Amino acid sequence: MPSSTTWFIFGITLIFLAATRCIADSKLRKSKYKNIIFVGPTGIGTVIGFFQLLLGIRDFIQEGYDQHYGKLFAIPTLFQMTIVVSGHDLIEDIRKASDDQLSLYGSIKEGMQTDYTMEPHILENPYHFRFIHLSLTRDLGGRFPELKEEVIAAFSELVPPTDSKEFILILRDFSSDKSRDWITFPAWLTGKLVVLRVVNRLFVGPPLCNNSDYNEINDAYSDALVKTALIIGFTPGFLKPIVSRLLDVYIPKTLRRAMKHVAPIVKERLAKEKLFGADWDGKSNDLLTWLIEKTPESDKLSVTTIKAITIRLLATMFAAYRPASMALTQALFDLATFPGYIPELRAEVESIVKEEGISKDSIGKMYKLDSFIKESLRLRAGGKASMPRKVLKDFTFSNGTTVFAGSTIIAPGYAIHHDARHYSNPADFDGFRFARLREEQDDPVRYQMVSVNPTFMMFGNGRHACPGRFLVSALLKTMLAHVLMTYDIKLEHNGRRPTDKWYTFSPAPNQTAGLLFRRRSAPSC
Ligand code: HEM
Incomplete structure (x- = not known):
């Protein structure tokens, strides 16, 4: 239990931050941003707004979008200015801007600190991201058999029909009546473990992709990072070095654990x-090999x-x-x-699998399944903030509004998808x-999950649009096809959809x- 002194210091710190926020806000409104609409509370309300902003700016984004669609509006967050850009033309301006004007990596640098x-040098040259473009996406057809194999193996271990070692492991606190056909699994944990394992098959290959400690480390690292x-x-610039030093324990610890595996x-x-030369028989074609090849010869085994x-x-x-x-x-x-939806989806999957089996080409033909997953993404996934960009040079939009270097701009993906x-x-x-x-428009490309445009922003847009979306589409379709063919599925608690949890x-x-x-008696794929 924190002592009263700790609460006192915590309270004083919050009041200090709130006051800083008020002063910063009033300065910003009178400054060069005076031509931009501000959204959010004003005056004394900014103090309450500060606490709301701590919890997340999502309601302010929706409010701004509803009232000022087609324009730019600003939400002053604690120590920076987030500018929201809405409407087709302005989003097109972001798409066309150069990286030295509006920078995705600048915003990642800030968002992930x-x-x-x-x-720092890792984001200065993020060549690991290029592996997704240059190798994985181009050779997705070639890698598909591994992906399929791992999907089937992961589900049969993590969602097994009977009691088994892994079953006990994953269930932990989840009670289940094993005498019945239906077995309860923790949805989020199962989803994470399946995806970690399958993606790691393509990133590091077997046996590491099946190593539960390594997969747990990947999860722990992400948590620690976020x-x-x-x-x-949330820390003022001058205090960041001190605060980061105080926090400098979780990430290095996880990193050291991961290095022991790698x-x-x-x-x-x-x-x-x-021994066998650069193209040795059985050489893995994965991200790890790609990264090793990128490393200078003299330095390949150093700790650094x-x-x-x-x-x-x-x-x-x-x-x-x-x-x-x-x-x-x-x-x-x-x-x-x-x-x-299940009977029609099953019919589509079963008829295609019967004709062609499961391959990258055959899942490409499952357009009802594609539509189902895309609708789920549209409604539930993604953020209020698609296409985040740090403004590196003052940038003037086609409507004449200028945003200044140092601000952060975003497109309101969630609001667009609910418009x-x-x-x-x-x-x-x-x-x-x-x-x-x-079907109505006889357009097989525009409506598929991987297509990006200003009304479907799940994967961003333009030159930085997510290069992993082709893998995601293959992954999700293969997984759902497998689930449809192999299991019956239902919600717990009388069929009420569990509510989402919101982060910033x-x-x-x-x-x-x-x-x-529940395992189906029909053959699985
Ligand atoms: C449902 C899953 C996913 C969603 C919703 C998603 C979404 C996004 C978004 C919104 C962006 C920024 C695009 C922009 O600003 O224009 C992005 C970038 C990126 N994503 Fe994804 N992503 C997903 C899965 C993946 C996967 C599986 C991979 C890797 C295999 C991946 C790798 C990347 C990379 C490397 C970038 C940076 C692109 C660049 O350097 O230009 N993503 N993603």
């Missing part, structure tokens, strides 16, 4: 290369190198698995919430919405709810 949470970045982000594999792969490789592995995994596992969990909740201008009955889950549009900008699936699975 990478100067304090990672080695929490540390949040605290440092180092022997790097050694083993280098030894084989020495292993550390840098491990950070890049964990950072890429952070970008990949968190949104993908949230999307999987939400889609499973939707499948269980709207069982009326009746773009989607009829936007609050309703309409699983075949995109399949119908595709983004919704996340409920993290404690369970899902019930």
